[in-house]
Amino acid sequence: MTSSVIRPALAVVAAAIMALAGCSFEPEKKVWEISGPVFGTRYTVDLVLENDPDRLRNLADGIKAVLETVDSSMSTWRPDSELSRFNTVEDQSEWFPISQPLYEVLAAAHNISKLSDGAFDVTVGPVVNLWGFGPEARPDTVPDDAALASVLASVGYETLELREEPPAVRSSKRQYIDLSAIAKGYAVDAVAEYLAAEGANAFLVEIGGEVRAHGRKPGEQPWRLAVEEPVEQARQVNRIVVLEDQAMATSGDYRNYYEVNGRRFSHTIDPETGRPIKHKLASVTVIVENCTMADGLATAFNVMGHEKAMALATRLNLAAYFIVRGESGFETYQTPAFSSYIVD
Structure with a gap:
């Protein structure tokens, strides 16, 4: 992961607060942008902070560390990731110890799978790869029915079983899990929770179009x-939301x-x-x-x-x-x- 870029966001400055008994001023706050590449796309974090270069650099380093942790756990593009190690286990019927973040994502995915009656399924990874949207090379031709049926036979989120304490996963048949439809969202949450723990009161975190807002911009304006x-x-804009x-x-x-x-x-x-x-x-x-x-x-x-x-x-x-x-x-x-x- 390359270094982050830190710069003021477009001209947003908080006004000073005036008191009747004299004048008292809050330190000037701006919206600062921290951005960089991640997960084959980009992340952008808008932070409402005073002009404090040391704090901004520390937060930028912390954001990168959070994103690296998520990537090293949930990427299918990294053979050394936690998820890739599970995907290459021949016998997945035994409990495979996993980190708390990976457990949380798999638990959320299972909940969404049940709510949607299987429309969301993280075990669809082999089919995604067959169509050329995974880490493998894109095929020269569209998959035929036989190849598709063979790969589809292994799909089924119901075969995955999670253990909360200590965190672990296993499957009654061999699976290849792909978290690309949910891991970016988790990464956004992880960065947001890190910033909140560091005392940031207002920010907007965005990774590849997935966003999470906290607090308000200077001037008490909501995030649009x-x-x-x-x-x-x-x-082009279809709708504006706050x-x-x-x-x-x-x-x-x-x-x-x-x-x-x-x-x-x-x-x-x-x-x-x-x-x-x-x-x-x-x-x-x-x-x-x-x-x-x-x-x-x-x-x-x-x-x-x-x-x-x-x-x-x-x-x-x-x-x-x-x-x-x-x-x-x-x-x-x-x-x-x-x-x-x-x-x-």
């Missing part, structure tokens, strides 16, 4: 974020895909069919308290399609926003819980 229009050619002490994640098929003979293949795989999703849902955005759940739920809803996902999110009183390809352009749908976050 864009829900993107799901188009490949440019970054966040304070919430997390937001978006899943869509418009960034990570490839085409073969004019057919588009999304990186989002339906665990039931083993094939990339083909419905008209272009993107779904979820707002909940933590980014681990937001990330996983957004993927689950993307797999389900907007009608089933809308019904489930409404029943669970979750804030979700769906952008669907219609005959004459994009159509949008939102759950009742999402309405309070939208800026008119």
